[in-house]
Amino acid sequence: MKLTRDGWGGIAVFGFSTVLFGMTFSIPDNPLVPLGPGFYPRIVLALSGALGLWMLAGDLLAKRVAAPAAPGPHLNYWAVVAHFAVFGLYVGALPYLGFRLSTFAYVCAANAMMDPPRGARGWARVLVLGLLTAGLAWFVFEKNLSVLMPRGRWTGF
Amino acid sequence: MFELLGQGMLAMMAAKYLVPLVIGTLIGVVGGALPGITITMTIIVVLPFTFGLEPLQGLAAMIGVYVGGETGGLITSCLLGIPGKPSAVATMFDGHPMAKKGEPGRALWLGIWASIFGGLLGAIVLVASTGPLAKFALEFGPWEYFSLFVLALSMVAGLVESSLAKGLASGGLGLIITILGADPVMGKERLTMGISALDGGVPFLPVLIGVFAFAQIMGEVERMRPGAAEEKIGAGLRLAVSHARVIGEIFARPFTLLWASFIGLVIGVLPAIGGSAANMLAYDQAKKFSRYPEKFGTGVPEGIIASEASNNANVAGSLVTIMAFGIPGDAVTAVMLGALTIHGIQSGPLFISQNPQLAYGMFAAYIIAHAVVLAILLVGVRWMLRIVTVPKAVLFPVVLVLCVVGAYALGNSMSSVWILAAFGVFGYGMVKLGFPLAPFILGVILGDQIEVNLIRAVMTDPDPWLFLTRPISGLLLAGSVVSFAAAIWQHRRQQRAAQAQDGDADF
Numbered sequence: 001m002k003l004t005r006d007g008w009g010g011i012a013v014f015g016f017s018t019v020l021f022g023m024t025f026s027i028p029d030n031p032l033v034p035l036g037p038g039f040y041p042r043i044v045l046a047l048s049g050a051l052g053l054w055m056l057a058g059d060l061l062a063k064r065v066a067a068p069a070a071p072g073p074h075l076n077y078w079a080v081v082a083h084f085a086v087f088g089l090y091v092g093a094l095p096y097l098g099f100r101l102s103t104f105a106y107v108c109a110a111n112a113m114m115d116p117p118r119g120a121r122g123w124a125r126v127l128v129l130g131l132l133t134a135g136l137a138w139f140v141f142e143k144n145l146s147v148l149m150p151r152g153r154w155t156g157f
Numbered sequence: 158m159f160e161l162l163g164q165g166m167l168a169m170m171a172a173k174y175l176v177p178l179v180i181g182t183l184i185g186v187v188g189g190a191l192p193g194i195t196i197t198m199t200i201i202v203v204l205p206f207t208f209g210l211e212p213l214q215g216l217a218a219m220i221g222v223y224v225g226g227e228t229g230g231l232i233t234s235c236l237l238g239i240p241g242k243p244s245a246v247a248t249m250f251d252g253h254p255m256a257k258k259g260e261p262g263r264a265l266w267l268g269i270w271a272s273i274f275g276g277l278l279g280a281i282v283l284v285a286s287t288g289p290l291a292k293f294a295l296e297f298g299p300w301e302y303f304s305l306f307v308l309a310l311s312m313v314a315g316l317v318e319s320s321l322a323k324g325l326a327s328g329g330l331g332l333i334i335t336i337l338g339a340d341p342v343m344g345k346e347r348l349t350m351g352i353s354a355l356d357g358g359v360p361f362l363p364v365l366i367g368v369f370a371f372a373q374i375m376g377e378v379e380r381m382r383p384g385a386a387e388e389k390i391g392a393g394l395r396l397a398v399s400h401a402r403v404i405g406e407i408f409a410r411p412f413t414l415l416w417a418s419f420i421g422l423v424i425g426v427l428p429a430i431g432g433s434a435a436n437m438l439a440y441d442q443a444k445k446f447s448r449y450p451e452k453f454g455t456g457v458p459e460g461i462i463a464s465e466a467s468n469n470a471n472v473a474g475s476l477v478t479i480m481a482f483g484i485p486g487d488a489v490t491a492v493m494l495g496a497l498t499i500h501g502i503q504s505g506p507l508f509i510s511q512n513p514q515l516a517y518g519m520f521a522a523y524i525i526a527h528a529v530v531l532a533i534l535l536v537g538v539r540w541m542l543r544i545v546t547v548p549k550a551v552l553f554p555v556v557l558v559l560c561v562v563g564a565y566a567l568g569n570s571m572s573s574v575w576i577l578a579a580f581g582v583f584g585y586g587m588v589k590l591g592f593p594l595a596p597f598i599l600g601v602i603l604g605d606q607i608e609v610n611l612i613r614a615v616m617t618d619p620d621p622w623l624f625l626t627r628p629i630s631g632l633l634l635a636g637s638v639v640s641f642a643a644a645i646w647q648h649r650r651q652q653r654a655a656q657a658q659d660g661d662a663d664f
Contacts, residue, residue, distance in 0.1 A: 005589070005590050005591050006320065006322075006323065006590075006591065008590065009323065009326070009590040009591065009592060010322075010326075012590070013326050013329070013330065016330075016333070017329075017333070020333065020336075020348055023348055023350075024347075024348070027345075027347045027348070028345075030343050030345055032343060034615075034616070034619075035612055035615060035616075037340035037342070037343065037345045037347050038347065039612075040336065040340075040607075040608040040611060040612065041336040041347065041348065044329065044332045044333060044336055044604075045333065045336075047329055048326060048329030048330065048332070048333055051322055051325050051326040051329050052326060054322045054326075055320070055322045055323060055326060058320070058322055075379040075380065076378075076379050076380070076381070076382075077379060079378050079379060079381065080375045080378050080379050080585070083375065083378050084375070084581070084582060084585075087557060087578065087581070088578060090561075091561070091571075091574055091575065091577075091578045094561075094565075094571065094574065095571055103558055103561075106554065106557075106558070107554045107555065107558060110550075110553065110554035110557070111550050111551060111554050114378070114381060114549065114550035114553065114554075115548060115550035115551075129551060129554075129555075133554070133555050133558055134558075137558060137559070137562060140206070141205065141206075141562055141566070144209070145205075145206060145208060145209030145210075146209050147205065147208055147209060147562070147565075147566040147569075148569055149562070149565070150565065150571065
C-alpha cells in the first residue's frame with residue numbers, strides 16, 4: 001500500500017517521539033521535585049507518538065479514489081534546495097567573514113539566483129543591492145540601535 | 158480607566174512614540190499590500206529595529222504594523238484581485254469586481270473606512286474588557302492556567318481544516334520543542350543530545366521567525382521563474398471618491414458593520430486563529446443575512462464592509478487575549494509577546510496592574526494607528542500601488558537578512574541564528590508534509606507554561622481530580638473536550654460530504 005504525505009508525516013512524528021521518549025529514561029530525577037524533569041516530557045512524547053500512529057493508521061485505512069492528476073503549477077524544488085544551501089553558507093560564514101562581507105555576498109548570490117542578471121546593468125543591480133543591504137543594515141543596527149553585529153574571525157571586520 | 162487612557166493618548170502624541178508608530182504603520186500598510194508578504198513576516202522584519210527602543214516605542218511600532226497591515230492588504234485585493242494577505246481574501250470577492258466595473262475608488266475606500274470603523278469598534282471592547290478580564294484571570298491558580306492553555310491548544314488544533322490528527326500532531330511537535338534543554342521548573346538539562354545550543358532550551362522567537370519566514374519565502378521561491386517579468390500595475394486608475402458618500406454607504410448597513418466587527422473580535426480573542434478565518438466567516442455571515450445573497454461576488458458593498466471590518470476588529474481581539482491572559486491571539490501577537498519578554502516585561506493578568514502606562518499606551522497606540530493609516534492612505538494610496546511592485550528577488554534576500562539580524566540580536570549569539578536556520582528547514586518541511594503551522598507555534602509558546610503550571614498544581618496538591626473539580630478549571634477542560642468533539646464531528650461530516658460527492662460522480 002502506497003503512503004501519502006500524511007502517512008510519512010505520521011511515521012516521522014512517531015519515530016521522533018519514540019526516540020526522544022526512550023531518551024527520557026536517562027534523565028536523572030530531581031529530589032526537590034517529586035515528579036522529576038522527565039515526567040512532563042514523557043506525557044508529551046507519548047501523546048505525540050500516539051498522534052503519529054493515528055496519522056499513519058488514518059492514511060493506511062483511508063479509502064482512495066483514483067482521481068485524474070490535475071495540472072498544478074510547476075514547483076522548482078532545486079531552487080529551494082539552492083536557496084537553503086546559499087542561506088546555510090551565509091549563516092556558516094557569518095562568524096568567519098563578519099556581518100558586512102557575508103551579508104553582501106549572500107544578498108548578491110540570492111538576488112542573482114532569483115533574478116539572473118543580464119549584462120553589465122544586471123550585475124550592477126546585484127552589486128548595488130548587496131552593498132546597500134549590508135551597509136544600511138550595519139549602519140542602522142550597529143550605529144543607531146546599538147545591536148552589535150558579528151565580527152569576522154578571519155577578517156576582524 | 159478613561160484618565161489612564163487619556164494620559165496614554167497624550168503620551169502617544171509625543172514625537173518619541175508617534176514617530177515609531179507612524180513608521181510602523183507605514184511599513185505595515187506596505188507589507189500588508191505586498192502579495193506574498195504577510196503581517197507576521199512584516200512584524201518579524203520590524204522586530205530587530207525595536208530592540209534598541211523603549212518598550213512602548215517598540216510596541217507602538219508593532220501595533221502600527223499590525224493595524225496598517227490589516228488595512229493595507231485590501232489595496233491589492235480590490236485593485237488587482239491579488240490579496241495582499243490571507244485576511245484580505247474575502248475583500249477581493251466583491252472589491253475586485255467593483256473595481257473592474259469602473260469603481261476602484263469606491264471599492265478601495267469602502268474597505269478602508271470599514272477597516273477604520275471595525276478597528277475602532279474593536280478598540281471600545283479592547284479598552285473596556287481587557288482590565289476586567291485580567292482581574293478575572295487573577296482568580297486563576299495553576300490548575301486553571303493549565304486547563305486554559307490546554308483549551309487554547311485543542312481549539313487551534315481542532316480548527317485546522319485539513320486533518321484533526323495533523324493539527325494535534327503539529328501542536329504536539331511544538332510542545333516537544335519546549336521539552337528540549339533546561340526544564341523550566343528546576344533548570345535541569347534534558348534531551349539536549351549533546352548539542353550545546355540546546356542547553357538553555359530553544360528560544361521561541363528564532364523558531365517562530367525561522368518557521369514563518371522560510372515557509373513563506375521558500376513557498377514563493379519554488380514557484381518563481383527566473384527572468385519572468387513581474388506585473389506592472391497601478392497606472393491609469395482613478396481612485397477619486399466622495400468620502401462622505403462612502404461613509405454614508407457603510408452607515409446605511411449598521412448590522413453588517415457591527416456583526417462583522419463582533420465576529421472579528423471573537424475570533425481575535427480565540428488563540429491563534431487570526432484574521433484569515435475572521436474575514437471569511439464575516440463575509441459568509443454577511444451573505445447569509447443579505448436580502449440578495451446571489452449578488453455576492455459581483456461587487457456588493459456588504460462583502461467589502463464585512464471582510465474589512467472583521468479583520469481590523471480581529472486585531473483588537475488578539476490584543477485582549479495577550480494583554481489579559483498572556484496568550485498570543487495569533488503569530489503577530491506572539492512576536493509582540495517575544496518583544497515584551499526581551500524587555501523584561503511579564504505578560505499575563507498582572508500586566509495591566511503592574512504596567513498601567515505601558516498597557517494604556519498600547520491601547521492609545523491602537524486607536525491612533527487607525528488615524529495614521531487613514532492619513533497615510535489619503536496621501537499615498539497611489540504610491541502604495543507602485544511600492545508593491547518591488548521585485549521579490551530584491552525583497553526576499555533583504556527580509557532573510559533582517560530575520561538573521563533579529564535572531565542574532567536576541568542574545569548577541571550565533572546559536573539563535575543556527576536555530577533560525579534549522580527551523581527554517583523544519584518549517585518548510587512541515588508545510589510540505591501538510592502540517593499546519595499555527596498549532597505548532599502555539600505549542601512552542603505555551604509548552605513551558607503548561608509544564609510549569611502542571612508541576613505547580615501537582616506539587617501544591619497531588620490530587621489530579623482538582624483539575625476537574627475546581628469550577629473554572631473544570632469548565633475550561635470541558636470546553637476543550639467540546640472543542641475536540643466538535644472538530645471530530647465536523648471532520649466526519651466533511652468526509653461524508655466528500656464521499657457522497659464521489660458517489661455522485663460515479664453515476
